[in-house]
Amino acid sequence: MEVKEITCIVCPLGCRIKVEMEGGEIKSIKGYSCPKGLEYAKNEVTMPKRMVTTSVRAKGGHLPLLSVRTKEPVPKEKIHEIMLELAKIEVKAPVKIGDVIVKNILGTGVDVITTRNLYKKEVS
């Protein structure tokens, strides 16, 4: 039997969770303190996922960048590819918070949404 020790990152408590594995199957999970932690532990030993938060270039807005995130966590190994994909994007102001800027990024089934309002730059 193999024991994987992981630190939960769902919230700042940082619970230390022990997962017992046998032949790729989860035998037991101990040390979590909420349902989200249990879910995280299951994913972490099978397919680790992370939310990607970054920014894309913006034109004509009050800021030169627009902050964005994946709506849900995506497989960890896709993070780099997603960053490269988002580097190609440029949005035009105005944009509203929560707008989808890329649907189903790289076939992950997860949309990329904006995390702030971007106002049109005032011409003074």
Add this chain to the structure above:
Amino acid sequence: MLNYDIVIIGGGPAGLGAAVEAYEKGVKNIVIIERDKYLGGILEQCIHNGFGLQEFKEELTGPEYAQRFIDKVEEYDINVMLETMVLEITPDRIVKAVNSKEGVFTIKAGAIILAMGCRERPRGAIMIPGTRPAGILTAGTAQRYVNMEGYLPGKEIVILGSGDVGLIMARRLTLEGAKVKAVVEIMPYSSGLTRNIVQCLEDFDIPLLLSHTVVEIHGKDRVEGVTIAKVDENREPIMETAQYISCDTLILSVGLIPENELSKQAGIELDPVTGGPVVNEMLETSVPGIFACGNVLQVHDLVDNVTAEARMAANSAIRFIREGGFKKSNISVKAGKGIRYVVPQRINVDNIDKRIKFRMRPTDVYNNAILAVKSGDRYLLRQKRIRLTPGEMIDVNLSKEILKNADEKEGIVFLVEEG
């Protein structure tokens, strides 16, 4: 002279939380004074996730968290003065401010809520020897460049200090294509949250060098490298362990200092350990009618806690306006062995209905320890804690019943007893 029931200084999470709470409790003649062009404060540049799990039961980024409050401020049509700098506050609650439209003007406030936040410790505060080249910046400045202005401050980076902003920037710079060569921490533990060590360093194989520090910065016009060394138990560098790391940028994440210039001017008593005002259980400073919340009071780990504290300050300010003041503190609150500080620093249980929340940080990492509260020789509380670490703030709620056992002469002391 303008007149407001409550003047809130600072439009970050603390100021926003206080304003929304005051309005919802029926005090509408209020104003937020903010020196920046926008509301939201530091949350605007914290584009990473992890905010709002307690407050909204979902995981948000900084700008999203701020927007929830900004939307309410707009919906309620709360007065906001942007690009306005407060120059002075007085003990009789006159606020002097300036902006480019009105010039210098004064406001008479029923109550004042201090919500100015904190700033970063700069290089000067930690005295690293060496030259003064370009390429040395604080983590928050780097964060602003990368997330708001669109500049990458360097390509090969060493980060000194493992506070949360430093850890977040290690990941952020890596994602943007820079190489973070190491995070160097003088203490034997990180002062950041465990989750940030996992998802910001371990995920990207960035080494965390504990009990190490930067002993020299190299380069004339631009940083060319740093010399790092191990430190002994007195945090003195062991020069035999010195090694050179080439890099073009050194980022400092070496602590935050509450921004209390205005408070000092007003004669408000400050706590030398927290750097914030000394407050009572109402979050009232030593000057009646002036309250403090958020990072100007004590540096928090979680914005959710800042919001909770801001609500409390707003409710206290409302009571002050309506009742004219509170009973004088009669019990002192002290940090004992193993505890660095406790907020509030003094209390009077007659001012409260049910309980008082105390927030504190330990001096060290403790496993399976007892967190105790004593008044003289008498225990008021003993609580088992699996893990205490300086990077994570401790909350202790004490009921009025328990606090009634406290002796006025002895005060109460929080301490850690090793198990």
